[in-house]
Amino acid sequence: MAKSDLKIGSRYEYGFHDKLRPVYAIPPGLSARVVEEISAVKNEPGWMRQLRLKALELFKTAALPTWGADLGGINFDGICYYLKPSARRAETWDDVPARIKNTFTKLGIPQAEAKLLAGVGAQYDSEAVYHNLKAEWQHQGVIFLDMDEGLRRHPEIVKQYFGTVVPLKDNKFASLNSAVWSGGSFVYVPQGVHVTIPLQAYFRLNARNMGQFERTLIVAEEGSFVHYVEGCTAPVYAVDSLHCAVVEIIAKPYARVRYTTIQNWSNNVYNLVTKRAVAYEGSVVEWVDGNFGSKVTMKYPCVVMKERGARADVLSLAFAGPGQHQDAGAKAIHLASDTSSNIVSKSVSRGGGRTSYRGLIKVAPQAMNIRSKVRCDALLLDGDSRSDTYPTMQIDSNDVSMEHEATVSKVGEEQLFYLRSRGLTEAEAAALIVAGFIEPVAKELPMEFALELNRLIELEMEGSVG
Amino acid sequence: MTAASPARQFSSGAKILIPPRTRQEVFLAKPTNNQYTVEVEPGASLLLVLSSLPSVFNLQASVAQDSSLTVVVAFKTKAATKFFSYIRLVGRGAKVKEQTALVASQGAEIYVENVFEHLAPQTFGRVVSRRVQADNSAGEFWGLLKVSPQATGTDTYLSDKALLIGDKARATSVPKLEILTDEVKASHGTAVGKLSPEELFYLQSRGLDRLAAEKLLTTAFLEPALAGLSPRLRGLIGY
Structure with a gap:
């Protein structure tokens, strides 16, 4: 790892870190004992512990991807897989410890609250310490909790959907997340409910050598609507850290789910995220995905259109500076007729940074009347930077209109x-x-x-x- | 997905050498060899036309300063065919056009791999691929435009279109860009679709029967990959 790369981060706006003393930390390294300890500390039901252990075995046997960015710098044994920042769960803003509050203030959370945003779910280290859901939605039956709390309070819903969109053996990093996940959001929107104000969660990595493995599950019942927003900022550290999240979305018939992310990791973070949605009849899933910072990002939000008339919209944005590789893109899997997808990707590289678009459009043989459009634009700000485009279009049905366009240019x-x-x-x-x-x-x-x-x-x- | 192979070194095979400042047209109705190495020397120009291919065909070319190479591959097939082409633009101002017009029918599986490596400044590249997939044929196109850091002022473009006519026809397209300099115009476009019902209806309303209308639209679809060919060459390749 070139230490000189890290100097670049010295200008990083959120590059401070608090002297936080975790109440409970499991020593670095990964083993069945660590996984069991995580599960025990959280008082999880037996089936979740079993699931974690099974995922751990899959993680051990899975190989690193042979394509994409260089992941050789990850030291899985040097990572701390669980850390609990505060013993007591805060119910209101006043209960949040002053030091943690201070960090949030720098990130602008209370202002967001003041602007009447939805419940602010803020993740500090591995676990949410502050959650607030507006009373009217609680009344409507909307559930917005951190994932640990979601599992405690609604185990039946979690058990029904957990791991159904992103299976445990999906890829090495999904297995890892399934084994050691902690925090993330759990959103459940009942039939016909429109959540008008975005649900918002701030994530923040704040421990030296700390990996963050949050797990998000969004279930939107028939005819409902929800917009989930997450923003991530991480302080700068000298040791490479790993962010390895899994997001699962289930959009039931005629539901609409929009998931917005702006991630701004510090320049030493490996950001390897599996995001996938299953879209049922007539539903709409929209991913808006902005990737800044990090050392390596590999992220390809995916929509699997399982039933007739589903729609996928992906907007992807990547910005790579010195020493960074943003390998981002989108996947649309058309399994049913009358489905459509629209993907727009914008990438900017500067100072020797590298952006890659990697995408997949797949149309199953029995799917008719399919429309798909992909547009990738790349901007190169200097001669040292690099831009790649690696799309794959696999069309096994003849009733298809598929277009893909990509351009690379510099500032005029x-x-x-x-x-x-x-x-x-x-x-x-x-x-x-x-x-x-x-x-x-x-x-x-x-x-x-x-x-x-x-x-x-x-x-x-x-x-x-x- | 088959991965791109780096520069292929041929131990045997046919060689076409175009001496400096000469202009040549080479027409191969039936290539006897399945690997060809082409060298276009400075200031020279070559038009290479192939109207059939063996089941596996490799083309490797190097294009020098201010020279130009146009490759036109046009054929109809019912058998599996693999076509690999790897072209290096090594001299300043080198210009390469590669045009493929393919019609695959019955159970033919077609694989086309096309790499342009821009290694010098002010180079120009165009890939035009048009594929008609009839019956239950399958076609895969794999293209890479690679622009190295020293290839400033490069203008390169790839276009791949597949027309699916058969009920069970399939097409895969993997166009790639690897751009390592900012002084560049690089883009690609791909499309997969079927014949437009409106266009078919229009032609039928003008008195053409369904088959003739389909034939006319298919011909028009292939045309961009045959652009620039003289009537004599078109006659030779049967378009």
């Missing part, structure tokens, strides 16, 4: 010249052009997130020109 000299002639510095001009380039994604974000996105771009663009 004319555009730069024009903006500079209007009095902008070169850096400001470049930042403005990049903001315009990613606008199709930015406009789909809730306002605070769009603002945060713009701040991140400005930050990432610092010193990128000239």
Whole structure:
């Protein structure tokens, strides 16, 4: 690991970390004993413990992917698989310990609350310490809890869906997550309920050598609607850390689920996430996925359209700076007739960074009247950077209209010249052009997130020109 | 999915060498060898036309400064065919066009692999692939446009379209880009679809029967991959 890479992170806005003393920490390393201990500490039902142990075995036998980014730098034995930050669960904001509150203040959580956002589920280390769900939704039967709490209070729902979208043996990192998961969100929306304000969770890694393995499960019953928003920021550490999450979404007939992520990991994090949704008849699943920071990101949000008329929409954004590799994309699996997918990917590379689009469109033989459109745009800000496109289109039905387009370009000299002639510095001009380039994604974000996105771009663009 | 193979070194096989500042047209109705090495020397130009392929065919070419290579592969087949082409643009201003017009029918499985490696500044590349998949044929196209850091000012584009006519026809497309410089215009487009019902209806309303209408639209679909060919060559390859 080149230590020099880490200097780049010194400008990182959220690159502070609190002196946090975990109340309960299991020593680094992974074994059946560690997994059992995690399960015991959480007082989990036996079936979950069995599931974790089974996943651990699958993790041990699975090989690292032979494609994609370089994952050679991960030391699985050096990672701490569980850490509980605070013994007591906070019920209201006042109960949250001052030191943790302080971190949230820096991240702007109370402001979000003030703006009447939905229940703020904030994850500090492995476990949510603060959860608040608006009373009216509780009344409607909407469940928004962290995953541990969800398992405790609604084991029957969790048992019914857990691991059905992303099976334990799906890939090495999904197995790992299934074995040691902790935290994440559990969302259940009953039939016909529209959750009008986005449910929002802030995630934050905050322990040296700490891997974060959150597990999110969203179940949207027939005709319901929910928008789940997550933003991640992580402080800078000198030891590589691993973020390995699994997100499962079940969209029942005519439900609509939108999942928005803006992730901004510090430059030493391996961000390896499995996100997948199953869409039933007439349902709509939308992934909005923004990837900043990290050392390596591998993330391909997927929608499996199982029944007639389902729709998938994926907006993916990746920004790679020095020493970073963003390997992101999307997958749409058309198993039923009259299904459609639309994928837009925007990537920006600068300072030797590398972005890759990796995607899959698959149409099953019996699926008729399929529409699919994929558009990938890449922007290269200098000659040291790199952009790749690796799409696969596998069409086994003849009643299909599938289009894929990709372009790679650099910031236009004319555009730069024009903006500079209007009095902008070169850096400001470049930042403005990049903001315009990613606008199709930015406009789909809730306002605070769009603002945060713009701040991140400005930050990432610092010193990128000239 | 078959992975791209790096530069293939042929121990045997036919060799086509185009000396500097010469212009040639080579038409191969039935290639006798299944591997060809082509070298286009500075300032030279070659049009290579193939109207049938053995079950496996390898083409490796290197294109020098200010030279140009156009490869047109046009054939109809009922048998499994694999076509690998690996073209290196090694000299400044090298220009390469590769056009494939294929019609696969019955149970034919077609695999086309196409790599352009841009290694010098101001190079130009175009891949135009048009595939008609009839009956229960299957076709896979695997393309890579690779632009190395020194290949500034490169303009490269890949287009792959598959027309699925048969009820059980299948198509896979894997177009890739690897871009290591920012002074570049690089893009690709792929599409998989069937004949447009509106266009068929229109032609039938003008008095064509269904089969003639399908034939006409298929011909039009293949046309971009045959662009630039003289009427004489079109006659030779039977389009």
